[in-house]
Amino acid sequence: MKTIRVNLSENSYNIYIDKILVGRIGEILATEKKPCKTLLITDSNIDKVYGPIITESLSQHGFCVRIVALKPGEDQKTLETASALYDACFDHKLDRSSLIIALGGGVVGDISGFVAATFMRGIPFIQIPTTLLAQVDSSIGGKVAVNHPKGKNMIGSFYQPKAVFIDTDTLSTLPATELVAGLMEVIKYGVIRDAALFEYIENALRDILQLNHHALLKIIATSCQIKARVVEEDEKETHLRAILNYGHTIGHAIETLTDYKKYRHGEAVAMGMLYASRIAQEMGLTNDNTVFERQLSLVKRLGLPLYTGLKPGDIIKTLYSDKKVISGKLRFILPTKIGEVIISDQVTEEILYRVLNTPLLR
Numbered sequence: 001m002k003t004i005r006v007n008l009s010e011n012s013y014n015i016y017i018d019k020i021l022v023g024r025i026g027e028i029l030a031t032e033k034k035p036c037k038t039l040l041i042t043d044s045n046i047d048k049v050y051g052p053i054i055t056e057s058l059s060q061h062g063f064c065v066r067i068v069a070l071k072p073g074e075d076q077k078t079l080e081t082a083s084a085l086y087d088a089c090f091d092h093k094l095d096r097s098s099l100i101i102a103l104g105g106g107v108v109g110d111i112s113g114f115v116a117a118t119f120m121r122g123i124p125f126i127q128i129p130t131t132l133l134a135q136v137d138s139s140i141g142g143k144v145a146v147n148h149p150k151g152k153n154m155i156g157s158f159y160q161p162k163a164v165f166i167d168t169d170t171l172s173t174l175p176a177t178e179l180v181a182g183l184m185e186v187i188k189y190g191v192i193r194d195a196a197l198f199e200y201i202e203n204a205l206r207d208i209l210q211l212n213h214h215a216l217l218k219i220i221a222t223s224c225q226i227k228a229r230v231v232e233e234d235e236k237e238t239h240l241r242a243i244l245n246y247g248h249t250i251g252h253a254i255e256t257l258t259d260y261k262k263y264r265h266g267e268a269v270a271m272g273m274l275y276a277s278r279i280a281q282e283m284g285l286t287n288d289n290t291v292f293e294r295q296l297s298l299v300k301r302l303g304l305p306l307y308t309g310l311k312p313g314d315i316i317k318t319l320y321s322d323k324k325v326i327s328g329k330l331r332f333i334l335p336t337k338i339g340e341v342i343i344s345d346q347v348t349e350e351i352l353y354r355v356l357n358t359p360l361l362r
């Protein structure tokens with residue numbers, strides 16, 4: 001088992017990565033926490049596959065578990081669902097010594113963390129992410145939230161889990177399209193911080209897509225390591241943590257304009273990463289064309305979309321309504337080479353029009 005420490009003084013915790021971890025959760029958890037009342041929040045798909053195994057493991061080690069299975073989907077991430085989850089917390093008589101477990105993808109992790117952060121002003125929670133996206137990104141770093149009609153993740157907080165358990169075996173039941181979209185976040189880590197990781201993905205893409213355990217362990221552990229170091233330096237995103245949003249500025253605008261229905265998050269981020277690389281070239285921040293080309297080549301190998309049909313003017317208007325706009329200025333994460341990015345608020349509308357008017361595939 002690989003263990004990565006996230007050092008955040010009294011909010012520090014471990015990320016455990018291994019195969020066949022879900023069935024051993026009770027045993028491992030009992031070494032960290034006294035058995036207690038536990039509300040396990042998941043979705044109905046995950047519940048069918050893992051609900052019985054995890055309940056048995058936790059019960060065997062003295063945890064008194066109740067499962068709440070949400071309907072799958074982003075539209076469940078609302079204050080209404082949170083309210084139903086508070087009811088479940090009261091019904092199961094949770095108190096501040098109890099535990100909430102989030103078992104699932106980003107939606108389950110975000111809303112469970114939000115409920116854990118707010119029920120009785122905060123009770124302990126752990127994350128067991130079951131998608132690649134959640135394993136390398138959303139389960140780590142304490143961003144918890146629900147959506148609001150005015151925007152995604154607009155109601156939330158920073159609230160760190162007590163531990164994160166990543167079972168690489170859960171990826172075997174993940175649809176290939178979800179795996180590929182999650183892999184974009186791993187590629188993102190390569191571009192922002194780790195040229196060797198990027199090169200590894202270029203060379204080991206087949207092994208990764210065939211779910212080779214060593215390849216998965218390598219990319220997940222390296223990604224978690226990078227995210228942990230960034231979050232340790234800037235937990236509340238006052239500066240450095242923004243680099244994790246590489247590709248997300250234009251990516252979010254694409255998702256918003258298509259009602260979060262047409263593209264998976266990773267697909268929109270992939271196009272956002274390519275546009276950000278073009279912006280860096282336009283601004284003369286890099287004259288290394290391989291920064292764009294190598295990312296484009298990976299995106300093509302993964303078969304991800306490269307054309308949205310959206311009007312540049314609409315994308316630009318949407319960019320200004322994002323919560324990442326600071327004092328009216330757009331903030332972009334721009335690569336100077338593979339493994340290095342800068343944070344810039346100098347991207348002009350003129351540059352944006354030029355870049356967005358040029359097809360990614362010429």
Ligand code: GLY
Binds near residue numbers: 137138141143241245
């Ligand atoms: N997903 C970006 C962050 O956690 O900061």
